[in-house]
Amino acid sequence: MSKASIKDIALLLGVSKTTVSWVLSGQSQHRKISDETRDRVLEAAKSLHFEPNYFAKGLYSGRSQTIGLLVPDVENPFFARMARIIESEAEKQQYSVMYCSSEEDSVKEDRLIRMLYSKKVDGMIIAPTNHAEETLEHLHRNNVPFILVDRDLERISAPFVGTDNLSGTRELIAHMLSKGCRKIGVICSVPDISSVRLRLEGYRASLKMAGIEPNEQLIVDVGYGDSACIRQGVDTLLSRGVDAIFFTANSIAIPGLKRLKDLKINIPGQVSVGSFDDMDLMSLHEPAITAVEQPVDDIARMAVELLIRRINAKGETHASEKVMLPAKLHTRDS
Amino acid sequence: MSKASIKDIALLLGVSKTTVSWVLSGQSQHRKISDETRDRVLEAAKSLHFEPNYFAKGLYSGRSQTIGLLVPDVENPFFARMARIIESEAEKQQYSVMYCSSEEDSVKEDRLIRMLYSKKVDGMIIAPTNHAEETLEHLHRNNVPFILVDRDLERISAPFVGTDNLSGTRELIAHMLSKGCRKIGVICSVPDISSVRLRLEGYRASLKMAGIEPNEQLIVDVGYGDSACIRQGVDTLLSRGVDAIFFTANSIAIPGLKRLKDLKINIPGQVSVGSFDDMDLMSLHEPAITAVEQPVDDIARMAVELLIRRINAKGETHASEKVMLPAKLHTRDS
DNA sequence: TTGAAAGCGGTACCAA
DNA sequence: TTGGTACCGCTTTCAA
Numbered sequence: 258m259s260k261a262s263i264k265d266i267a268l269l270l271g272v273s274k275t276t277v278s279w280v281l282s283g284q285s286q287h288r289k290i291s292d293e294t295r296d297r298v299l300e301a302a303k304s305l306h307f308e309p310n311y312f313a314k315g316l317y318s319g320r321s322q323t324i325g326l327l328v329p330d331v332e333n334p335f336f337a338r339m340a341r342i343i344e345s346e347a348e349k350q351q352y353s354v355m356y357c358s359s360e361e362d363s364v365k366e367d368r369l370i371r372m373l374y375s376k377k378v379d380g381m382i383i384a385p386t387n388h389a390e391e392t393l394e395h396l397h398r399n400n401v402p403f404i405l406v407d408r409d410l411e412r413i414s415a416p417f418v419g420t421d422n423l424s425g426t427r428e429l430i431a432h433m434l435s436k437g438c439r440k441i442g443v444i445c446s447v448p449d450i451s452s453v454r455l456r457l458e459g460y461r462a463s464l465k466m467a468g469i470e471p472n473e474q475l476i477v478d479v480g481y482g483d484s485a486c487i488r489q490g491v492d493t494l495l496s497r498g499v500d501a502i503f504f505t506a507n508s509i510a511i512p513g514l515k516r517l518k519d520l521k522i523n524i525p526g527q528v529s530v531g532s533f534d535d536m537d538l539m540s541l542h543e544p545a546i547t548a549v550e551q552p553v554d555d556i557a558r559m560a561v562e563l564l565i566r567r568i569n570a571k572g573e574t575h576a577s578e579k580v581m582l583p584a585k586l587h588t589r590d591s
Numbered sequence: 592m593s594k595a596s597i598k599d600i601a602l603l604l605g606v607s608k609t610t611v612s613w614v615l616s617g618q619s620q621h622r623k624i625s626d627e628t629r630d631r632v633l634e635a636a637k638s639l640h641f642e643p644n645y646f647a648k649g650l651y652s653g654r655s656q657t658i659g660l661l662v663p664d665v666e667n668p669f670f671a672r673m674a675r676i677i678e679s680e681a682e683k684q685q686y687s688v689m690y691c692s693s694e695e696d697s698v699k700e701d702r703l704i705r706m707l708y709s710k711k712v713d714g715m716i717i718a719p720t721n722h723a724e725e726t727l728e729h730l731h732r733n734n735v736p737f738i739l740v741d742r743d744l745e746r747i748s749a750p751f752v753g754t755d756n757l758s759g760t761r762e763l764i765a766h767m768l769s770k771g772c773r774k775i776g777v778i779c780s781v782p783d784i785s786s787v788r789l790r791l792e793g794y795r796a797s798l799k800m801a802g803i804e805p806n807e808q809l810i811v812d813v814g815y816g817d818s819a820c821i822r823q824g825v826d827t828l829l830s831r832g833v834d835a836i837f838f839t840a841n842s843i844a845i846p847g848l849k850r851l852k853d854l855k856i857n858i859p860g861q862v863s864v865g866s867f868d869d870m871d872l873m874s875l876h877e878p879a880i881t882a883v884e885q886p887v888d889d890i891a892r893m894a895v896e897l898l899i900r901r902i903n904a905k906g907e908t909h910a911s912e913k914v915m916l917p918a919k920l921h922t923r924d925s
Numbered sequence: 926t927t928g929a930a931a932g933c934g935g936t937a938c939c940a941a
Numbered sequence: 942t943t944g945g946t947a948c949c950g951c952t953t954t955c956a957a
Contacts, residue, residue, distance in 0.1 A: 594934095596933090596934055596935085597934065597935065597936095598934075598935090608934090608935080608936090609936085609937080612935065612936060612937085613936095613937095615935095616935095616936085643934080643935070644933085644934045644935070646933080646934075646935095647933070647934035647935040647936090648934080648935060648936090650933090650934080650935075651934090651935055651936055651937090652935090652936085
């Protein structure tokens with residue numbers, strides 16, 4: 258029951274490995290193999306259940322037909338969906354996906370990237386921490402193509418695909434302002450990554466546009482998003498008299514909404530709420546929560562497309578495109 | 592910048608590949624390599640940034656240090672969490688994870704399992720469709736260890752780890768009965784998989800225990816869970832006068848709850864609600880929804896443990912343990 | 926039209 | 942204590 262190899266087929270038929278290899282890799286035409294030989298080989302391959310050995314092929318070709326996916330947390334609905342789409346897009350092109358979660362920890366991130374690298378993935382899709390430069394440089398030097406998603410690293414020139422966080426946020430804040438909110442608080446985490454930074458920037462810009470001077474006291478940074486800190490953050494903002502709260506991500510919104518529920522705060526009576534990342538929970542919430550939906554499917558599709566293009570273009574230098582896809586505001590009852 | 596190989600090091604130092612290989616694989620002691628040689632090799636390896644070639648190693652050893660994960664949908668919060676825990680458990684043991692989503696489609700499942708197989712994963716963790724026997728037999732014949740999770744396949748003797756669906760459901764239904772519900776409807780999908788089958792069995796058993804004859808008219812099967820069908824299912828049950836609805840999975844509960852919200856049904860005034868699979872949404876819902884939480888972390892951990900044990904015990908025959916972990920009922924306001 | 930042989934990068938047996 | 946060499950399975954160049 259041990260695997261049939263090319264050699265086995267060659268021995269069986271009394272032809273050479275070369276011939277078998279040529280037939281099996283569809284080069285019968287080009288290499289002028291006789292139809293008869295070709296058919297005998299194909300038949301033997303079928304009856305012996307021949308399957309090319311992945312390692313041998315990889316050893317020679319250097320290709321694994323596998324891509325690596327590194328995100329902060331595959332369990333987060335945003336990244337879980339991204340993983341799902343990436344998987345199906347990759348499969349269409351005969352690629353498999355290996356995934357890892359960095360937990361926003363750059364040390365772990367470094368370790369995981371090296372692991373993916375050592376497993377010879379043909380390329381990677383990475384939502385990096387803000388300290389990934391060195392590791393990514395290493396990839397670059399070793400000609401491993403990669404695409405950044407969700408957060409960009411301005412200091413390195415790498416292709417990026419993500420949401421237009423600035424416009425998305427501005428639209429959301431503008432909506433809140435139009436509903437009469439004047440003292441909008443924010444809860445954010447990991448503000449050093451580009452996406453969050455831009456969401457904060459969008460927030461400030463919108464206020465200024467409306468003639469309101471942003472008050473830094475109303476921006477609460479909860480570090481890596483521990484839920485106790487988030488609940489605390491809600492309390493802080495409430496004590497500072499906000500009339501609205503902007504959650505900068507789903508991971509913040511969930512504990513945040515829980516806290517508001519526990520405190521029996523009336524939404525939008527006492528405070529309005531707006532959130533980045535739309536999810537079932539937002540529309541099912543009572544009242545339904547206004548949220549900005551990221552174009553995650555498009556991000557995933559484009560990331561795979563760009564990555565595979567780069568994999569196939571190994572060697573050639575590309576301009577490092579930076580793609581920003583528009584977000585979509587869902588105004589609801591909050 | 593191309594990778595340094597063992598040969599490069601050997602050439603550089605004027606020693607043989609054998610020596611280098613032995614030093615690098617930590618056999619200096621055993622193979623009695625002189626300390627001096629060892630140090631020279633180690634130093635050269637470090638300065639040339641030597642890293643063993645994954646394919647070459649795999650070609651010889653047959654091992655990939657990778658496991659395959661096949662679930663119906665990695666985006667589903669239950670499986671997303673499972674994926675997350677499996678990843679971290681696997682990493683502790685130096686394994687990477689490749690994932691695939693079968694979409695409950697046995698044809699796709701077969702294709703994906705074969706793909707994982709061809710990529711030489713050392714083992715697989717699979718939440719199978721009810722038609723996976725043949726493919727799994729193929730794995731078995733080829734000595735690829737695998738663990739079934741979430742749903743068991745009684746017809747084949749394979750290790751399984753999942754939730755005790757029967758008890759979990761009985762507890763939930765008993766709770767609903769104790770609150771006075773008498774006409775409990777059910778919406779389920781893919782009832783041919785063991786987990787759902789057991790949930791339905793638990794439902795019927797509980798009713799009988801309470802002296803109520805189960806009415807098959809109150810069990811709506813929505814096939815593969817298209818959300819239009821689920822909404823329709825809710826309508827059907829309501830028209831049949833149920834005083835409670837049991838959703839057999841989170842994927843059913845979400846569209847189901849949406850429909851109830853759209854219809855402005857008062858929960859639990861008009862109908863009570865209970866669901867399998869706890870998630871943030873359940874406790875944040877107004878009113879909070881009573882739900883059965885599956886021990887997904889334990890399932891994932893145990894699956895990895897059993898799998899790796901089997902990988903390492905290749906050849907030995909094991910009893911095929913079937914592990915059922917207890918579910919936890921969260922009674923809430925619905 | 927087909928085959929022999931070298932090589933991809935390690936590992937391990939058998940000698941020395 | 943160390944080295945030569947065959948082999949894992951596939952691809953491809955060069956010869957016939």
